[in-house]
Amino acid sequence: MSKKIPFGDFFVLFFFLVGALFAGISYYIYQGNQSLVKNGIATQGVVIGMHRIDRKKYPVAPSVRYFTRDGKEHVFHSSEGRNPPEYQIGQEVKLYYDPNKPEDVYLEGNYLLVYVFAGMAGVFWLISIWGVPAAVVAIWKWIWS
Template identity: 35%
Template sequence: MRYTKSPQPFYIRNSAHIIIGAGLLFFGAVIFIYGSQYLFLKEANKTNGRVTGFIVPKGKSLKRPVIEFYTPDQQRHTYYHSEGTNPPQYGQGQEVTIYYNPTNPEEASLGYSFIPMIILSIFGLVFTGVGIAMRK
């Protein structure tokens, strides 16, 4: 009687390719985020705003700046930044450049948000590197 190995399941045979694919998906997410921010900033109006305070969302510990800015028609708008830092990146009363959608000034941004792109790039490098190492 001969002993034969049973075939390995698909996910084991192709685990290196699956991990490389996951890494490439992370890089794709970085490209998507950068592209969407680029398109927004390309069409956005630029103005100066002032940091009027900070909020700390429930269950969070990082202060997020609250920025007040005016459109050319002297309408006041408030922007709540989505990223917090410790210590705060901006000071109370500090003037900052803000970009807003001219048709909907409630859509605003402080420019490119590199934190998520850096995090996703690191994951992409790790997954792709591990997948390539597994192939060898």
């Protein structure tokens, strides 16, 4: 006698785990930003331009010129674009950079990726969380019966 595979229960568990993965990514990005705030060097930068993340799409991200403590000029090209743009050319922004890797930059208050991944985690969890206990029981019974 063959056991019927609980595909629906595996699907519910899979959705829950994908949500956990997105939550973990969101937390990892947030912690990296906070590490730069805590251990990095704060400075002022100036938005010198706006660039598209993808040539064919409108969301634009800032390019920021800043100087490190040793007086070297750097340009940071953000990968977090928005529509409408959050920054204006000529606007001064506070940023943090890693003194050992000055190209590792965090723009103050720029949590877009944290919000995106946390939001996706929330959606996956809302879809699946209610069925996780029953799915775990069904899969457990399927495995051991």
